[in-house]
């Protein structure tokens with residue numbers, strides 16, 4: 004099936020000469036939740052801003068459901084909703100007036116029933132006549148979401164949805180995002196919270212220094228780049244790893260009371276049987292063992308640290 008969003012050779016150099024995006028190619032599938040991860044300044048907001056028509060690209064092409072975002076701006080923009088990081092307008096407006104305005108902005112006719120549903124879903128109905136400046140931070144966040152949903156977008160961008168929100172709102176938001184996806188909306192979110200990507204995303208893209216260094220199904224990413232660790236609790240502590248074992252991916256932990264062996268999830272042979280046999284031969288006994296898998300967070304940190312080279316290799 005044709006992707007709902009197709010990004011080709013996208014680049015952005017700001018007037019300062021700073022190159023914030025370099026040759027980004029990305030297809031977003033219909034109906035998926037895509038999480039874009041990257042450290043501060045990686046280019047996430049720049050990418051979203053280009054697709055939403057807020058920033059002009061220096062090179063490349065973006066097509067949203069068949070509509071070029073530059074040549075066919077109105078049609079493309081009407082398909083897209085954006086929940087930005089901060090509310091920048093309308094402090095003196097009521098909640099109702101601001102969502103009503105957002106509905107009309109992209110040519111949608113006034114549909115009070117839809118607006119009521121959006122506000123009820125976001126627990127904002129009681130506040131519909133309140134001025135935005137009188138709302139709490141969490142409620143203002145909900146207003147941002149309501150504004151983005153007012154024109155029934157097919158593609159929804161959430162820029163750092165969890166930044167500065169409490170646990171309850173975060174979980175409500177996840178619930179809402181899943182509900183939207185079930186009804187056919189495609190969701191692209193940027194996040195610093197790996198937990199959020201791990202919880203929500205079907206696919207994950209990692210961006211660093213303006214380059215998309217990896218795009219992968221979440222499950223595949225975790226399988227491909229994940230490592231497993233086997234921890235052996237020793238009967239007697241070791242002062243150092245014996246010379247004979249120095250070539251193995253072994254580390255001492257817990258003040259010499261534990262040996263940690265790291266292996267690739269994908270490797271044909273883990274080497275565990277050999278390790279255990281050799282430890283036995285050397286009289287290194289253990290009283291307990293357990294294994295653990297690396298989290299998405301471990302994978303992300305190593306990706307960003309090691310950069311593009313190793314991932315592509």
Ligand SMILES: Nc1ncnc2c1ncn2[C@@H]1O[C@H](COP(=O)(O)OP(=O)(O)OP(=O)(O)O)[C@@H](O)[C@H]1O
Pocket residue numbers: 017018019021022023041042043044045046047048049050
């Ligand atoms: N208007 C601008 N002029 C010059 N440089 C800019 C401009 N806007 C952003 N940048 C730079 O481009 C880079 C990418 O910024 P961007 O906001 O896209 O990052 P981000 O990944 O969203 O970061 P964060 O996670 O901190 O929000 C940063 O180095 C930033 O300083």
